[in-house]
């Protein structure tokens with residue numbers, strides 16, 4: 137830390153977003169990026185804390201944040217990038233879409249705004265690609281150990297990348313046509329453009345990772361087949377079972393799960409054809425998104441771009457406070473009102489609303505019947521409820537309803553069923569500290585084991601599981 141007063145002298149500067157009027161006309165990334173001079177100033181705001189909560193508490197990857205900030209402050213981009221890559225396989229993903237729990241734990245954030253850690257990370261990896269610091273680096277020595285990774289989301293990619301760098305021969309099986317999991321199919325292009333995912337996959341291919349796409353393991357390939365060819369198996373199939381809203385009228389046409397809706401737009405943006413019978417589109421429609429989280433916000437942004445007549449987002453929980461509440465003090469992740477860039481583009485939100493019935497005519501949804509609800513908050517911040525508020529019943533017209541209420545269980549998988557792999561009390565795959573399931577040699581990583589989570593946590597879990605697989609293989613074991 138060259139200047140201990142830098143935090144007071146320089147204010148936090150975010151790069152901001154493209155103007156709403158411009159970005160609503162396309163699906164390109166909405167967030168801008170910082171330039172060199174800004175990054176030097178912003179990184180100098182880091183106080184190089186004796187106990188860096190950002191690194192030790194906030195970041196699931198334990199990114200060594202004060203050290204890469206110090207390099208960035210001095211313009212030592214390559215050195216900063218090396219520090220970043222020592223803990224994070226894919227900073228170009230987290231730099232774009234991580235909610236940055238590191239920033240919520242930044243000491244600067246106690247009395248002022250936290251350091252723009254996520255943007256500095258994105259800048260460093262951007263420099264790496266731009267300046268040619270990142271080139272394919274296959275391992276110098278191969279171990280001849282073969283590992284199959286099922287699923288190519290951030291967890292599967294992190295397992296594959298870490299094991300490949302350690303010399304294993306890794307094959308990633310993916311049921312979709314392109315690798316990337318939710319990074320590729322789910323997260324809208326306006327948050328993460330797909331060339332970013334493709335560039336990383338191409339790099340991994342050039343480093344020796346094999347990708348077999350359009351293959352559903354358990355259906356197209358059996359466990360028996362994999363067991364004969366691989367020494368270990370890692371399932372990273374995600375938590376793809378959506379939470380449903382089983383209320384009267386659920387069978388009506390025009391009520392869809394968020395992922396079915398979002399994936400179609402990703403496919404359209406990539407030039408893939410959607411058949412008319414499958415088409416889910418918001419143009420000219422009154423759209424209601426049920427679920428107030430990030431997936432719901434992604435649906436709002438997508439519907440606005442598609443030309444919806446109006447967009448509403450309903451959440452059953454009460455509106456969170458704007459300021460960090462006493463129940464989530466620094467450095468924990470604050471339970472506060474989050475207004476995303478999509479919310480700033482249009483649409484309206486309502487909290488503490490419970491949907492009770494889908495209404496329809498001739499088999500098509502025409503609206504929903506709702507009621508306002510009350511919640512009570514205990515001293516520990518826990519909410520009890522919901523309790524229906526008398527006389528608040530109302531009807532909301534809608535001809536496209538999108539259910540964005542989270543995910544309840546792992547993506548169904550025949551291997552799990554056939555081998556009787558243990559499921560934990562939360563309904564996810566039971567895995568030990570090293571990611572090994574109840575069946576020796578079969579590992580699980582990411583949302584499949586953690587439950588619905590974050591990209592940064594999926595990468596961290598993938599790295600830890602890869603170490604578990606190496607330990608297993610090092611003990612001369614195989615499935």
Ligand SMILES: Cc1cc2nc3c(=O)[nH]c(=O)nc-3n(C[C@H](O)[C@H](O)[C@H](O)COP(=O)(O)OP(=O)(O)OC[C@H]3O[C@@H](n4cnc5c(N)ncnc54)[C@H](O)[C@@H]3O)c2cc1C
Nearest residue numbers: 287289290291311317318352353373374582583589590591
């Ligand atoms: C709409 C949406 C937006 C999100 N936005 C963000 C965000 O902005 N920031 C953030 O940090 N997190 C976000 N998340 C959460 C994040 O995307 C997930 O936590 C993360 O992708 C989980 O990674 P994963 O590798 O475990 O699983 P996934 O990304 O779900 O990947 C699993 C992969 O396994 C494949 N698969 C499944 N079964 C098989 C099989 N039998 N054979 C072969 N392949 C199979 C699937 O096709 C899929 O590609 C978002 C989630 C959603 C749904």
